[in-house]
Amino acid sequence: MVRKIGSKNNGCTFQLKGWYDATHKVWRLNTTSIASRDFSRDLCTTADHCFLYWRLCALTRRLADYFATAYHQKRQGSLYGWAYTTIIARSLCLFPDGDSKLSHVQRSPSYRSLALCVSFWITPKSQQQQAACMDAVGNAIPENNGYSNSDEPHSSSALIFLGTGCSSAVPNAICLIKPSDPPCQVCVQSLSVPPERNPNYRCNTSLLIDCCPSGGEHKYILIDVGKTFREQVLRWFTYHKIPHVDSIVLTHEHADAVLGLDDIRAVQPFSPTNDIEPTPIFLNQHAMESLKVKFPYLVQKKLKAGQEVRRVAQLDWKIIENDCKSSFVASGLEIVPLPVMHGEDYVCLGFSFGKNTKVAYISDISRFIEETELYISKREGHQLDLLILDTLYRNNSHNTHFCFPQTLEAIKRLQPKRAYLIGMTHEFDHHRDNEFLKDWSKREGIPVQLAHDGLRIPIHL
Numbered sequence: 001m002v003r004k005i006g007s008k009n010n011g012c013t014f015q016l017k018g019w020y021d022a023t024h025k026v027w028r029l030n031t032t033s034i035a036s037r038d039f040s041r042d043l044c045t046t047a048d049h050c051f052l053y054w055r056l057c058a059l060t061r062r063l064a065d066y067f068a069t070a071y072h073q074k075r076q077g078s079l080y081g082w083a084y085t086t087i088i089a090r091s092l093c094l095f096p097d098g099d100s101k102l103s104h105v106q107r108s109p110s111y112r113s114l115a116l117c118v119s120f121w122i123t124p125k126s127q128q129q130q131a132a133c134m135d136a137v138g139n140a141i142p143e144n145n146g147y148s149n150s151d152e153p154h155s156s157s158a159l160i161f162l163g164t165g166c167s168s169a170v171p172n173a174i175c176l177i178k179p180s181d182p183p184c185q186v187c188v189q190s191l192s193v194p195p196e197r198n199p200n201y202r203c204n205t206s207l208l209i210d211c212c213p214s215g216g217e218h219k220y221i222l223i224d225v226g227k228t229f230r231e232q233v234l235r236w237f238t239y240h241k242i243p244h245v246d247s248i249v250l251t252h253e254h255a256d257a258v259l260g261l262d263d264i265r266a267v268q269p270f271s272p273t274n275d276i277e278p279t280p281i282f283l284n285q286h287a288m289e290s291l292k293v294k295f296p297y298l299v300q301k302k303l304k305a306g307q308e309v310r311r312v313a314q315l316d317w318k319i320i321e322n323d324c325k326s327s328f329v330a331s332g333l334e335i336v337p338l339p340v341m342h343g344e345d346y347v348c349l350g351f352s353f354g355k356n357t358k359v360a361y362i363s364d365i366s367r368f369i370e371e372t373e374l375y376i377s378k379r380e381g382h383q384l385d386l387l388i389l390d391t392l393y394r395n396n397s398h399n400t401h402f403c404f405p406q407t408l409e410a411i412k413r414l415q416p417k418r419a420y421l422i423g424m425t426h427e428f429d430h431h432r433d434n435e436f437l438k439d440w441s442k443r444e445g446i447p448v449q450l451a452h453d454g455l456r457i458p459i460h461l
Ligand SMILES: [Zn+2]
Pocket: 171, 172, 175, 184, 185, 186, 187, 188, 426
């Protein structure tokens, strides 16, 4: 709740309080909006409101992460221990002439539970403006500190990033078992910050499309089932309350896209005799040939004479074409294959979907083939609302993947309305590189950010 805690001639101090939810390991801010909704009056224009929103979210997240990290590093008692923290953020960017720096940070030495209190200073020109500011602040910070609220049932479609990392995932094991000097800052965080609070903890790239036509039933379409699938299920299926998978779509047959297929049985109904409805799985012919060798027992239809029944994932294999013109339907959603080069000797698939919001997901690419580029390019009148695109290394290039320079170049060429990047190695630091991308986005007029594991984007498909 936003609360006025003091005032002087030139303004008032307000306070927001939050707490660390040890069960879900997230910060929750106590926010209750105050009356009056007119942000357009006087000072609080829409732009001000947006600006304030992002600054407050960024500030509170950074503070929350900082204290959560400090707490974990100190390992003082259980998470139910107590820490009361007061942060005074004076004139938190509410006014152009305000001082936006934190004036001081105090911490109580007595620990009982982690709590966060953000105080900020408002210098209103009139009472009306003050009320509007209060309102803006009250509405600016969503519960759960900007992370989606998993406690409420979601009534519309969404994209959930189950994984945003490269094949070897992040942290890179070698950075932890044989640390460099100085140690890798991105990987070392995984030793102190829990994965669900650490945007630099990245599993294999995978996207879950939560497709829910208005008022209808939720259908869950999973793109890729990599080496880290089980970990992603335990972390994000539980957090976002995903009860099952309705269809699977594969981009290609590399280890980071398929080696979790054995674990699909864990998200299927239990039957010791395998007597269940098989989950449709869409893949191209090349991937099919490879999976017959990798997982013969998942492809085999009938038991051989004398063979015992063993419980395995039940899959209904469906071949799709490497062709933008050959769309297919998975759990009611029309999907268009987007063939791209993933190394000059290999065709991998990206996918495009969404009638109302046109999305393209391309997780493994070193070069666009012309047909695909035309299909998702603004200059051909096919502008994407959202592009989700591969980027492996921060610097340099790679023979089978786009790296940062090629990814940004492609985004400039395709001109989507918005883009998220996936497939990153430990060279990317989520906070640092998103700051860089903020400037880039402003310059180029296309909002681009690194995605992170667990990110959920509501979308009208
Ligand atoms: Zn590292």
